[in-house]
Amino acid sequence: xxxxxxxxxxxxxxxxxxxxxISALRSQFGVSYKLFMMLESGKFESNLSVSLxxxxxxxxxxxxxxxxxxxxxxxxxxxxxFSTANRRQVYYLWRPFxxxxxxxMVLELAVAASCEIIVTYNTKDFRGVEKFGIKTMTPLEFLxxxxxxx
Numbered sequence: 372x373x374x375x376x377x378x379x380x381x382x383x384x385x386x387x388x389x390x391x392x393i394s395a396l397r398s399q400f401g402v403s404y405k406l407f408m409m410l411e412s413g414k415f416e417s418n419l420s421v422s423l424x425x426x427x428x429x430x431x432x433x434x435x436x437x438x439x440x441x442x443x444x445x446x447x448x449x450x451x452x453f454s455t456a457n458r459r460q461v462y463y464l465w466r467p468f469x470x471x472x473x474x475x476m477v478l479e480l481a482v483a484a485s486c487e488i489i490v491t492y493n494t495k496d497f498r499g500v501e502k503f504g505i506k507t508m509t510p511l512e513f514l515x516x517x518x519x520x521x
Contacts, residue, residue, distance in 0.1 A: 383415035383517060384457075386481045388491035389426050389473070391510055392452070396431055396438050396445070402510040402520070406490065410455040414517050418484035419456035422476050427452065459484045471496060481505050488513060 387406070394403035410417055431445050440448075461476075461483045469475050474496050481489050482503050489497055494507040514520040 382413070383488060383513075384418060384484060384486040385415050385488045385490050385513070386418050386423070386477055386484065386486050388477055388489060388493065389423070389430055390492045391490055392427050393430055393434065394492065394510075396434070396440060396448070402514055405519070406510045406514060407452065409519065410452065414519070415513075417452075417456040418459050418480060418486055419453065420459050420461050420476070420480045420483070422461070423480055424449075424453055426473065426476070457484060468499070469496060478503070478505070488516075 391403045391406065394401060395407045398404060409415070428449055431449065432442065435442060435445065459480060461479045467475060469478060474493075477489055477491075478497065478500055480486075481500070482505070486505060489500065489505060489507045490510055490513050491497060491507055492509055494509065497507045500507060508516065511520065
């Protein structure tokens with residue numbers, strides 16, 4: 372018997388660390404930028420908490436003098452990123468689990484959102500997150516995983 376059902380495509384649940392967001396703001400030619408351009412691709416869903424959104428905003432505005440974007444450009448980008456993400460509330464804290472409290476904030480969001488992957492350039496800073504069933508990947512590794520880069 373032949374099935375007429377189409378197999379469902381895996382929809383990855385991820386959290387994108389602030390360093391990846393800042394990298395995307397700094398250059399439109401890198402993998403971080405490509406990742407953010409794929410937010411509505413249907414291949415993954417980004418997850419965001421209030422505290423991570425505030426960190427994106429604070430750090431991006433702090434580096435305005437270093438990038439080729441205006442304050443208004445950054446605000447538009449932030450609005451886009453915020454509008455495409457699953458907004459999650461984090462009700463529990465395990466701090467300290469990681470060395471940096473801001474990394475703990477990312478881990479707590481990943482657990483609260485049942486994410487499989489934290490996309491970060493600082494994978495070493497997230498050692499031990501495997502205990503929560505979460506992997507860390509760089510943007511390049513993640514884009515390879517989902518078949519966007521060979």
